[in-house]
Amino acid sequence: MKKSISMLLLICVLACVGTYAKTTSSKIVDVTSVSLKDKINDLCKASMQGDVDQVRSLIALGEKVNEKSLGLTPAMYAARYNKAEVLKVLILNGANLDIKSDKGYTAKEYAEMSNAKDVLEVINASL
Structure with a gap:
């Protein structure tokens, strides 16, 4: 049950916040990730x-x-x-x-x- 809730929470956080990656020549230039404030x-x-x-x-x-x-x-x-x-x-x-x-x-x-x-x-x- 805890695993399911944790997975659901992770999916929710990723869906709400999202991750943005900008690539140039297959090199990552900028990545925005979930911060601790989004808990x-x-x-x-x-x-x-x-x-x-x-x-x-x-x-x-x-x-x-x-x-x-x-x-x-x-x-x-x-x-x-x-x-x-x-x-x-x-x-x-x-x-x-x-x-x-x-x-x-x-x-x-x-x-x-x-x-x-x-x-x-x-x-x-x-x-």
């Missing part, structure tokens, strides 16, 4: 993994429930990966479901695109 934050990672206890702990330590990481809020990660219990905790701690990602989607829209039925029930009940 997903702990609350978003725990939300994506469905780790309710870790989400609660991070919130208790002062993590901001509406802070974006790689363009998505923790609620968007929970919605995309159908982590209903995590989303409930985030909502109880002030998660704003109306925030849009850097691509212009809300948590509800991520849930719809992912066919995350459990999360959609939580979102609809909170409206």
